[in-house]
Amino acid sequence: MKTILSLVLFLFLTVINAQETTLTTKSLKLDNLISFVADNFPLQSENNNEDDEVYEEEVTQLNYQVTFLLETTISNFSDEDEIILKQAFKFLSNRLSKEDKLSIVVYSGQNGLLLDNQSPKSLKKILHALSDVKKNIIEEYDDGIEDAYSHANSNFNTESHNILVMVRNPDAKVETSETEEIVETLKANGAKTKDNSIVLLTAISLLPELIEVIKK
The missing domain is CATH 3.40.50 (Rossmann fold)
Known part of the structure; x- marks a missing residue:
């Protein structure tokens, strides 16, 4: 009986330890x-x-x-x-x-x-x-x-x-999507690029009013 109780206690402690180290x-x-x-x-x-x-x-x-x-x-x-x-x-x-x-x-x-x-x-x-x-x-x-x-x-x-x-960050999804769209628009209009990044300017720095103009 003592052996069984010891085994049960060991298994119980093993489960607890496994939960703590997951x-x-x-x-x-x-x-x-x-x-x-x-x-x-x-x-x-x-x-x-x-x-x-x-x-x-x-x-x-x-x-x-x-x-x-x-x-x-x-x-x-x-x-x-x-x-x-x-x-x-x-x-x-x-x-x-x-x-x-x-x-x-x-x-x-x-x-x-x-x-x-x-x-x-x-x-x-x-x-x-x-x-x-x-x-x-x-x-x-x-x-x-x-x-x-x-x-x-x-x-x-x-x-x-x-x-x-x-x-x-829900805002990050929106901003990333909008920025990628603006970047592609800038590229299509001849903006200089290097390693797929805008060198002339970054879309993220544009004023909201300018962003809306570019997107139209």
Whole structure:
């Protein structure tokens, strides 16, 4: 009987451990990113239980290994989107420890690795990466989504909460689609190009009024 109970306990603990060390995927809209951080990354002080040292030890056992997958356009984030992202990562930096690790991958308009396995306390480096996506991509990817999973799995840590957070940006889809259409219009009208990029000017920088004129 004792052997059976021991076996059941072992299997139970194995299942729990497997659940804790699985790459968990979350998907949300950019507008909900700050509230997501609040709901999923509690303050360290909230995990403390002075009356139960065993509980405290179990809670602090696993660190966080988080990969953020951010949807972007062929240009940088808009001012509004950049503000949301920077505020969210500042918030996250306060809630995680220096032992935790963050990576940022972008997809859609641009595909690549923006931040590689850094401490959330390296806030200046994180904010700098977000300030200029085109300039700060470390490694370009063919498929941001697929390669984000590959990157997350390559950094998988059995002693951490492994999470991939996909941040969708509805505005990015619209802007990317409109920009691509404008780029093709500019090309058709003789705009100089180099490596499929507009050298003369970028469509994303055009005033809304001018965009509407070009699209007609």
